[in-house]
Amino acid sequence: MAATSSSSAASEESQGTNSSATLFLPNSTHNQFFVWREFLWGALAGGFGEGMMHPIDTVKTRIQSQAILTQSQKQKSILQMVKAVWGADGLRGFYRGVAPGVTGSLVTGATYFGVIESTKKWMEETHPNLGGHWAHFIAGDTLGSFIYVPCEVIKQRMQVQGTRNYWTSVVMKDAALDSTMYAYYSGMFQAGCSIWKDQGPKGLYAGYWSTLVRDVPFAGLMVTCYERIAGGVSAYLTTPLDVIKTRLQVQGPIVRYNGWMDAFRRIWLIEGAKGFFRGSIPRVIWYVPASALTFMAVEFLRDQFNERRPNTHKVKEVTTLILDKNKPPLQQS
Known part of the structure; x- marks a missing residue:
């Protein structure tokens, strides 16, 4: 506290005037943003959403890849593909x-x-004109692609292979590329090693730029749609x-x-x-509940585990003290 001189205070008090003093107290009303928790909750929620909706993603992947796996120009419908997967595996x-x-x-x-x-928080604070939809759009996913793309390559090849019996007896019999197709993958790590051995890093990062072209706008649309509109449209x-x-x-x-481009x-x-x-259609069917489950899981984890400061610990910043015989001893101005 910076106090006035005793003589001035006495003079002002005798004249019935006000005397002021500035009081500086720490401002503890702001909410700290724990980034590490957002990473953790997002990771757990993302894995949960994918695990729950993976069967629909498998149907989608097989439908999209039919044209390059078989010589037949006849494409299976969603119901036919579901029956084919269930019947074989x-x-x-x-x-x-x-x-x-x-x-x-x-x-x-x-x-x-x-x-x-x-x-988004940094952009909305430092560049308010980029807030709202633009902040969500620009803050799209690019960093995670270095790990996500190899996982996506492995996942999709394993999805189209199915079980070993289905791959060798059905797919390879009708494969458009016949013996030049990759071998059967027994697991995630074996698949990664096999792709690296056969094609090098180029194989693991196949479709990398296509993934970015898809996911940078999709990431922004996903967060924007979560807060604004129905998300199935973006999917x-x-x-x-x-x-x-x-x-x-x-x-x-x-x-x-x-x-x-080719x-x-x-x-x-x-x-x-x-x-x-x-x-x-299966992409939309996959996206809507998967994103809903992901966001619900994040909100649940935030509510259950993020720290909450009791109201009794909140202290407002007092900038000035007003001393007046006709007013309460402390008044914020």
């Missing part, structure tokens, strides 16, 4: 590739809620990018699509506009 077929899928979702979940929330609109990404990652050592051109020439929206 049973329940195990729907959960093929769940380990790399959950691993990748741990990373993307942490990125969405850790990086996006902290970046449907980004389906063409998802189809290109899936084809590039599933095609294996023999390159059918030389990059995402994939775009060939899909358009051979399959038309319909080819870009293969798997759009």
Whole structure:
């Protein structure tokens, strides 16, 4: 406290005037933003959402990859694909590739809620004109792609393979690339080592730029849609990018699509506009509950484990003291 001189105080008191003094107290009303918790809650929630909805993602992946795995031009519908997976592999077929899928979702979940929330907070404070939708859009997912893309490549190849019996007796018999297709993957780590051995880092990062082209706007749309509008629209609109990404990652050592622009051109020439929206319905069906489960899990973890400061600990900052015989001893101004 910076006090006035005793003579001035006495003079002001005798004249009935006010005397003021500035009091500085720590401002503890602000809420601390624990970024590490957002990373942790996002990772757990992302893995939970992926694990719950993985069977639908498997159906989507198989529908999108039919054109490059078999010589048949006849494409299975959603119901036909579900019956095919169940008939060949049973329940195990729907959960093929769940380990790399959950691993990748741990990373993307942490990125969405850790990086996006902290970046959004910083942008809205330092650049208010980029707040709201723009902050969400610009704070899209890019960092997690270094781990997510290899996991996605492994997951999708395991999804289309199904069980060993299905891969060797059904798919390889009708495979358009026949013996040039990759060998059967017994697990996540064996798959990663096999892809690295056969194709090097290029194989593990197949479709990397296509993934970014899809996920940077999709990440912003996901967070924006969570707060504004129904999220299924963004899943449907980004389906063409998802189809290109899936084809590039599933095609294996023999390159059918030389990059995402070549994939775009060939899909358009051979399959038309319909080819870009293969798997759009299961993608929307997967996205809506998966994102809902993810956000619900994050909110639950925040409510249960984030620290809450009792109201009794909150102290307002007092900047000035007013001394007046006709007013209370302490008054904030």
